[in-house]
Amino acid sequence: MKPNPESRCEQLDVRGLRYNVRHWGAADAPPVFFLHGWMDNSATFQFVVGALAQDWHVIAPDWRGYGASEWLRRPYWFPDYYADLDALLAHYSPHRPARLVGHSMGGNIAGVYSGARPQRVSQVAILDVLGLKDGSADDAPKRLDQWLDAVLADPQLRRYADHDALARRLQQANPRLTEDRAAFLARNVSRVLPDGQVEMACDPWHKTAAPAPYRLDDTLACWRAITAPVLLLVSEEGYVVDRFPADSDDYRQRLACFTDLRVATVAGAGHNLQHDQPEQVAAALENFLLRD
Template sequence: MNAFLDSRCEQLDIRGLRYNVRHWGTPDAPVVFFLHGWMDTSATFQFVVDALKQDWHVIAPDWRGYGESEWLRRPYWYPDYYGDLDALLAHYSPDRPARLVGHSMGAGISSAYAGVRPARVAQLVMMDFLGLTTTRPHEAPGHITRWLDSLQSDPPQRNYPDHDAFARRLLQVNPRLTAERAAFLAHTVSRTLPDGQVTMGGDPWHRVASPVRYQSDDALEAWRAIEAPVLLLLSDQGYVLKRFGETPDEIERRLACFANLQRVTVTDSGHNLQHDQPEQVAAALEAFLRRD
């Protein structure tokens, strides 16, 4: 049976919303922020924290609408995450630039932030994220139409009878998980409903696509302004290679945006490398992150 390190959570007001923030490690250890991805929660990093060899104070928020942070139960506006991150860093690291480790959506938020607030970021780790595929102007009306249509009713929510059923589902979609890790995730990245059923720990309104199309050139321009050293962790079977593997020139175009970049491939891993290969991830993080 795996022994998982204990975490502790606190609640605080971030821009008028109740935010849940998870902590691992001793408060006086070097601080590093772990930022989770879409339809996930802060507890997703448990196995990476367990694999760290040195003492770190890991601070990991549940983004708005995720985990134990407040759910809006209406559409979300992506730029709010930039504001939330700015407020979180002002609270926890007001006097020094921060070390940011972001997975997927968390990497998207933190990498844009590092470009527009370069003095606030000391180091940046992007986990299996190199932006989304490019969209075209002719797609814009369809984005608005789909968004308007989605407002007519609450989005569907997939429920499971209990945590064991949810754990079985996690094992089914990710065979790299152990039973112990699947059971842990089933309890910590979920919510228990009043009738006892279990659902993902993310407001189903996150599944409603934005009315604003993704513009990759905007993201790339922010990356060009990053001053901090960047570590890109790519899963050998992750989303980056699935999106851009057949267009290697596009990968190189995006990589060229970073002035100071290290790249590490995590082997035998899907998109959720923090679950699949936490030991590889922890080793790469500690080889990159400065402790001064």
């Protein structure tokens, strides 16, 4: 593993919002886009980048409302992420299809986008996510009622006395985190408040649930439209295994949507496989991304 590879950040206007985009590697190296998950930011990929054997230009945005990108401080509309990704690819890869790597929410965005714009994606790796549980139309009135209440509230995130306290909380939530990795994440996925306390660098409005139920059929249709090769990395003790058992019809139905699919299991990892087993993740990605 490369010792603490340095990243650099630039500010970019994306559809009228200030976006923070993190880069690792030389600008003329083969580009690959890393897309982070919910309540996270681009720095989450530091350990995977350090484990990459080849030279890559890793381009990792902070999604709107995360990290150093602009926060709306009001409810978010999920399709904006697809449009933001489209704009980012137009800026950084205007003339060639892009390699996409997405973790959790970022994997859901990458998968759906790859079906909507198949000509813009050459390969897509989806890390420990396989869509969400199908929503029920019967839940629509209750969800909308809860959302209406939520938009009148003032959402807050939990605060910590300092970075060390946040690092301890991260290790409590994920015992696989080493002290060094927890300390890095505590300083790089958080922000310091005026009173010196620390909180995660995420707009608390992201915790407000969407007003409409999730429609699985829409996602499956997008997956069926993907023409690029797909890699699904499943954590041994992650979300996919927990939500979609391998012997279930639901799991088989989802996998059957992908025309060109490779599935690999990351041993000894929970949902945040990029933290738990970055060497395994990096090796699987490079084996997949270098196929062509």
